[in-house]
Amino acid sequence: MLVVVLVVVVVAIVLLLRTPGSTREADAFRNATVERGDISVLVTATGTLSPLNTVQVGSQISGTIAELHADFNSRVRNGELIALIDTTFLAASVKESRAALERSRAEAKQAEMELQRAKVLVKKEIISQLEYDIVATAYQSALATVRSGEAQLERAVVSLRHASIRAPVDGVVISRNVDVGQTVAASFSAPTLFLIANDLKNMQLEAQIDEGDIGMVREGQRVTFTVNAYPEKVFEGIVSQVRLEPITVQDVVSYTIIVAVSNPREELMPGMTANLSVHADERSDVLKVPNAALRFKPPGVPSDMQLQDTGQGTGPGKKLVWRLAEDGSIEPVRVDPGITDGSYTEVSSPVLAEGDIVVTGFSRQGSRGEPRTQNNPFQPRFRRPQRRSGQTGR
Numbered sequence: 001m002l003v004v005v006l007v008v009v010v011v012a013i014v015l016l017l018r019t020p021g022s023t024r025e026a027d028a029f030r031n032a033t034v035e036r037g038d039i040s041v042l043v044t045a046t047g048t049l050s051p052l053n054t055v056q057v058g059s060q061i062s063g064t065i066a067e068l069h070a071d072f073n074s075r076v077r078n079g080e081l082i083a084l085i086d087t088t089f090l091a092a093s094v095k096e097s098r099a100a101l102e103r104s105r106a107e108a109k110q111a112e113m114e115l116q117r118a119k120v121l122v123k124k125e126i127i128s129q130l131e132y133d134i135v136a137t138a139y140q141s142a143l144a145t146v147r148s149g150e151a152q153l154e155r156a157v158v159s160l161r162h163a164s165i166r167a168p169v170d171g172v173v174i175s176r177n178v179d180v181g182q183t184v185a186a187s188f189s190a191p192t193l194f195l196i197a198n199d200l201k202n203m204q205l206e207a208q209i210d211e212g213d214i215g216m217v218r219e220g221q222r223v224t225f226t227v228n229a230y231p232e233k234v235f236e237g238i239v240s241q242v243r244l245e246p247i248t249v250q251d252v253v254s255y256t257i258i259v260a261v262s263n264p265r266e267e268l269m270p271g272m273t274a275n276l277s278v279h280a281d282e283r284s285d286v287l288k289v290p291n292a293a294l295r296f297k298p299p300g301v302p303s304d305m306q307l308q309d310t311g312q313g314t315g316p317g318k319k320l321v322w323r324l325a326e327d328g329s330i331e332p333v334r335v336d337p338g339i340t341d342g343s344y345t346e347v348s349s350p351v352l353a354e355g356d357i358v359v360t361g362f363s364r365q366g367s368r369g370e371p372r373t374q375n376n377p378f379q380p381r382f383r384r385p386q387r388r389s390g391q392t393g394r
Contacts, residue, residue, distance in 0.1 A: 030363050031324055032290045034356040039288050039346050041281040041339050043216055047207030049227070049261070049272045051197035055169050058190030060162045061085060065182050070194065072176055076167040083165035083193060085184065090160040097156040101149035108142035115139040171196040174270055200266050205237055205259035205274055208247060214255045216280035217242055223259045225276035230267065237261040239278065281339050287352065288344040292360035293321045294337065298330070321347070324357040333358075 063085035070082035118135040121127040175195035223237040241258040319337050322330045338346030
């Protein structure tokens with residue numbers, strides 16, 4: 001019984017829309033053309049550009065900066081000298097440690113000779129075993145002093161070597177935090193002297209994606225973005241990582257994604273803000289209609305109408321669009337919607353073709369051509385005073 005009622009409603013609506021007056025009423029609708037083209041689902045965000053690999057160059061010793069061999073934007077090679085700490089005290093420490101080592105070796109040599117004499121005397125029972133043990137212990141102590149002196153000398157030499165600050169990687173100096181004459185204190189932590197970007201031709205873009213959109217982002221997806229320095233140029237990248245760590249700011253949860261960016265001309269600089277779009281899904285050469293065409297419904301049409309008499313198929317997910325016929329009437333067409341970019345939606349239908357006209361809404365004029373009046377709810381309303389009977393105006 002329900003199916004019969006729906007069929008009757010559909011037939012009545014179609015006949016009503018195909019009346020002779022419907023040609024005049026076609027002007028009461030806004031319409032759009034069914035197009036064929038590309039459509040993309042975009043996830044937008046804002047991120048910051050940074051070098052792919054950044055190395056902080058510090059100092060393991062304290063002292064005064066004596067020389068600087070690198071500045072901002074300097075290109076350096078691995079092992080190249082970029083700064084030198086004053087070596088006056090360090091060189092003196094090396095000399096002192098070397099002299100102490102020589103003295104220890106001399107004392108050890110003397111202790112060894114005394115031990116050899118003690119061995120002869122103890123065999124002849126000239127000295128007691130206790131006296132011999134004392135001499136042997138003195139010799140072992142002298143050998144330990146030599147080894148300690150060698151370690152102190154090695155430590156002094158290493159400290160002197162650390163006075164020469166060398167680049168740990170090939171790259172570009174993007175930050176210099178010291179000047180000649182400045183004192184560097186490395187008592188608790190190594191101070192950062194330089195910041196070197198390994199390769200500015202390969203950079204990364206770090207962005208925060210809202211938890212409502214992160215489900216559409218996958219590694220390997222294409223990313224397009226712009227920066228304020230080049231507003232007319234569109235750069236591209238690839239999602240290389242989707243981090244699992246949640247970031248919560250004021251009860252808003254987001255996730256970090258890393259986008260690999262190629263920068264062969266080195267136009268992009270570290271720290272630039274990028275407005276990016278992740279192409280979560282893409283379709284090429286498909287039929288698409290404005291989203292308003294899927295929302296439009298003529299007056300009197302039930303919202304749950306299934307059009308079982310059209311022969312266009314039924315099922316979940318299907319929607320209606322209303323096509324404008326040549327005689328000015330409109331007719332329903334069932335479509336299968338696909339992805340949407342917020343303005344257009346991909347559709348597929350055996351009876352809908354490129355170039356067809358679909359209705360997207362009503363025009364400003366009513367169904368009979370008269371302009372619609374809109375009332376402002378905030379505009380004050382005035383009542384015209386009524387004249388009493390017998391009262392005449394002057």
